[in-house]
Amino acid sequence: MTNKDLLKIAHQHGTPVYVYDAESIRLQYEKLTSSFHSHTRFFYAAKALTNINILKYIESLGAGLDCVSINEVRLGLRAGFTNDRILFTPNCVDLKEIEDAMELKVHINIDNISILEQFGNRYGSSYPIFIRINPHIYAGGNHKISTGHIDSKFGISIHQLRHIERVMKSTNLLVEGLHMHTGSEIKDPDVFLQGLEIMFELAEHFPDLKYLDMGSGFKIPYQEGDLETDVKTLGKKVEKALSAYQKETGKKFQLWFEPGKFLVGNSGHFLVKANVIKQTTATVFCGINSGFNHLIRPMFYDSYHLIENLSNPRGAQRIYTVVGNICETDTFAWDRKLNEVRESDVLVFRNAGAYGFEMSSNFNSRLKPAEVLFLDGKAHLIRKRDEFEDLLRNQIEIL
Template sequence: MSFFSLKNGVLHAENVALTTLAAEYGTPAYVYSRAALTAALKEFQDVLGAHPAGAGALVCYAVKANSNLAVLNVFARMGAGFDIVSGGELQRVLAAGADPKKVVFSGVGKTAAEMKQALAAGIFCFNVESAPELERLNQVAGECGQKAPVSFRVNPNVDPKTHPYISTGLKEAKFGVAYEQALALYRRAAALPNIAVTGIDCHIGSQLLDPSPFVEALDRILALVDQLTVEGIQLHHIDIGGGLGIKYQAEQEQPTVASYLNPLLDKLAGRGLQIVMEPGRRLVGNAGLLLTQIEFLKEGEGKNFAIIDAAMNDLMRPALYEAWHDINPVAPRDGASRDYDVVGPVCESGDFLGQARPLNVQPGDLLAVMSAGAYGMAMASNYNTRPRAVELMVDGDTVHVIRQRESVEQLYAGEAVLPA
């Protein structure tokens, strides 16, 4: 089901016309559907609930995808946990009502202060990503008079066949520990006085549309679990990571959650391990869009440009990854289209949200940049002293402002000129 659809010739978010949102709140604006968020998480919960191996499973939303408090709160109310990668994200999820006992802490550069913060909160687990991190965590936990629960993020060296910038499970990646070193690291962790070995973690990449690499990775991880069992190191949970992709183009196929999870659950049946997973993009990506207005239409040498009021600072993915987002007129016009590069006002040649898009538009028309709920606002910046967009959550007929549009004065409020 699509929660963004045409009604009476105008694109709506649930029951609210995007033209109404633009008139009241301005553009650019991020617009989210609460029903889409809820449906995405429920799909995971339903598949897990229907499989014997899914009992007690913990779905930990990857906060980095979209960290707005309202988004986090929607998931917390539904019983989700959270996958964090910084002390700041920990503060966010706690402010949003998260249960700290459902928080896993990933990331390659955890500081001592962040470790203390997480220990004080009583998180579920630290996903340890290097030998030096293990030693630091042991020291910090000792200073706090606690035992730190840990799993190792193990790289199975499986090619996820995704963009190289979001491929994380190969041996060349900065993330995790090498598969060949994992056994020795588990032995070391089991011997440390302030460490409690509780699980194992694996995350191979993002935006995966073929579920088969997940199965290949799990086979390697389970072989390591068996080795650890022989050595007397008994694990309590297995974190199968995230990375399940979404549909960015209307004609693109999107794997179901069942096609991803069921083969993994079948392999985990009877092992007595609690299952943890870390979906991010899959929960929020298609639950949001970026609403923008055309300022000018410009004819160039061999190209036409639709210059909009949103830019690469609002949505970085096209410039960073050459990522595709469908771009749809909010009120489609009849007639022939022309190809336009949809570009922003930022002074960079890479400032585009789409290239060679067939559009029948006029200045002042509204465009919806689809599938922008993940890594949109979360990666936004103030480049060119551009205030970040307003964020809106639509819930049926109701609109909530979940983040105010920034003002220019806020951008330099913490700065100071030199004394005279």
Template structure:
């Protein structure tokens, strides 16, 4: 899980060359995850739709495109970035939530396939386009699944999707405007490792689908759990793939013809590729605990403070495990700002190889929802990003300057 180097380049060398704080991504790990996903659905007409909100760096998107992975986006800006990265509009699905209808019109104008998740927008789509434009409909299957309540998206109280109990209203609108519904979609949540949860959500979607006679696509979303520590097995993708594939084949047989299966992994494809590097500013020994204060904070990696998420943390500058201590790893933002949470979402201490000022602290699983959720809070600069590919490291986002922060201010 955690290594002191990426493609034989020591993390400390990367920190020295490019400075800290720094996001580093391993291109080979992304390719590996793409291959694992394809192998899990062998024999299925599968399209992988990368959930780009996880990491929208142009170089990451180009890597996805070069490896035959399409995109799923949630904003016009992500769509534009995808086009700049070389995608065709037809390779992009637009799956927004609660947006103004003008964003739907924009996506259609760019050739993207839109995924509609409420009755009002579905009716406006029908009034505007009739049968002239294809669309997907996002269904809420009333299934609980996900790492915590903040990332569950298919339960009855979720804002996402149209409830399965509103089938009559959906069919009425589709029939009234002759809407060209080519696919049905659902997304259960994130950090799901149990194939039965996916099977339950898929079953609800399949039952819903029989009343739509011209479907081409079933989109089962993503949310596959990744391992967060060396002891964490993550999801058994081959097992999940087999369960979902068997259910999909049975559905297609009953439906009467073969459909295409889409999945939308985000974190699964990029999380493990990323390592976040920061330098130790201070080792603060307190009567209660010892704090390691690094030159970063929730402004650069907000997942722990926002979700109570676990990131494996290690001292990249010290591989000697004979002397270890418990440390609480904290940031420099002027409020509670902790990186070290346990698996139950509680702040805790981590057993690290002895830390001294200047040591490089590494946080694993930083490839997803790291930089994309970063901010200028406290007027701090955003980190630089580096991609390691073919044994060579290159900057894929320059470190910011004060001019960048002030650019649009008066």
């Protein structure tokens, strides 16, 4: 997909609009599958982007689906994923949501002692489960997206193993999988090897184990000089570790990973229009027709998105602070070099496929943007832009 294609989409569908390149998603998935042995399976982390067309496309590539809510499970089934290719890993939900997932016959991952005991007392060994372990490995980028540290709400601490064993023994639980996820944007492949070694130690306590799920956290580059997780090196190291373990113990497990941002992050392009160029005594603001109601990542955890001027790519470079149009401080970039921006120029935010639209809102009663999938050389509208009536759709007027 070229910049010319993006400009055409902006003119055809208006801005703001999210555009996803299917070819980019396919290449990222093939990068993973070619880097690991055939006994490794990949489950797309749906929370990154759940448009039904994206789910259908990823299903067609052969991936499974990692879900964190019961509605993501339902979306996955509707998109064509079979129940054996869906893993449900909720957090801080009650037993009812677990039971809803049981009715849909998907893999279930339990991440706290309370639900483990309730589930075991009610269902025993009648339904096999995964257990999510907190390995106390601090990994990932911003602290807001690190999930394996000691203060994390996710998973059951490795130091609570004896408690898990007591629940298993007293309720006859059937544990077929162990899961851990330490965070996002992990640059060092050895972090995964550290987690795998912990998994090997824990495996001795679970006689019916079939699956080891390492979560994900593969990093993608956002700006020049950024590193991407070296999945080829990781694949070789993981294969070596699994082979050594199998030779030593005679046990063989299927290994799972849950890439989300790694698959869809680079595929996404967020197109906006420059509304105003505002010169102050200290700064030149480029005010666009969006805000953190559409792309919250820069404000939420200081994420970087490359911004380019598609309308004036050869213009002289000037320094702008790019801000939004909502009634909050919503700064996307401070003192960023851009080719000269004129009012009505179309700008693009790169690497906007993951957690962009998915975290959007109607704050300030602004309308959510449209979504477009670029597939087989054609742009397909896959979500209409909100209309005014959408703001009132579920409101009940009593006055």
